[in-house]
Amino acid sequence: MDCREFQENHLAFVDDTLPGVELVRMQMHITECESCSRQDATIRRSLMLFRNLPVIQPSAGFSERLEKKLLDARMADASVMHSGRARKLAVTVAVTSVAMLGYIAVSLRQVDYPKDITFPPVVATAPQSGSSITGPAPEMVVAVPAGLPIWTAALYAEQTAVHFASVDLTTTAR
């Protein structure tokens, strides 16, 4: 075994995880190589020093402080849970409302409306020529005294006897 291989296996050597054959080879190398032997001893001694450092104990008020913090945490969790429930309810209501609106919208879309509205064909008949409504003569309409609506006056005028001014003129001429 050379020093390089010794270095590579040293971790497992210190932790006693090497297979038996390797372990013996490492031990053999230590007896032969002073440098590796010194390094091995230094590492083991330094580790021993570190492992023997004093164990620190929690301070006197540690448990009380922890108990208080745990109580606070419990209360915080409880309030979060409470507000969480309220939030959950609000979300449920909102989601249900949206779902219902969506359902209604989808249902309405599914009704089979005709795409183009078709109207019945327009049937128009021409008025009969003989029965045309004849309005009063313009001079008669003008003759009606003011103060009456024009169409009422027209109706009255239609019912009066027809009197032609030309007849009066011819009579006077005679």
Added chain:
Amino acid sequence: MANIARKQAVKPQGANVREQLRAADDSAVVTAFLGGEERAFSELVERYQTRLLNFIYRTIGDREKAEDLVQEVFIRVYRHLHRFDRSKKFSTWVYTIASNLAKNELRNRSRNPLVLFQAVQKNWQDDDRPLQFEDATSRPDDMYRKRHLRQIVEESVAKLPEHHRNVFILRELEGKSYEEIAEITDCNLGTVKSRLNRARNSFAEIVAPYMD
């Protein structure tokens, strides 16, 4: 055997609940807690508070902050235990939370040099911890030498790069397996081995002049 312990832990009754919980493995204690046994959580705190405190303290070097972070770990555990995948080891999960919190603390500190300075100062002035390196029969100069050596060791760990230090502490202080470290630090096995090897060599190199 584990199943029997679990069944016992799920619905513990009577005065010996604590004894039952103490005898149960982590998995059974977690099951008991999730089954509504609040005392199971105290058992988990009891088991892990000192280990986590030492792990975080050695990682960040500030005792007060380390205590705060350990408390934060337990609060997270309390809140999210129902999400924990019980097919995995509870300790690995807890250390993952602790490791992430410690990492965040170091990251925040590196962004704020004032905090870093205060933390280092606190670490240097912190002489009120029990000196387990000492014993009453030691001579004063021996006690001084040991105290000084302890300080050197602590400073040497702090000098390691963060990702090396994390792996180093998990292995050497917490005794975690390579696989567990890989899971906690979210690295592959090869990276863990390589970092650990480098960390050991660097640490030995820093400490060596003070050992003789």
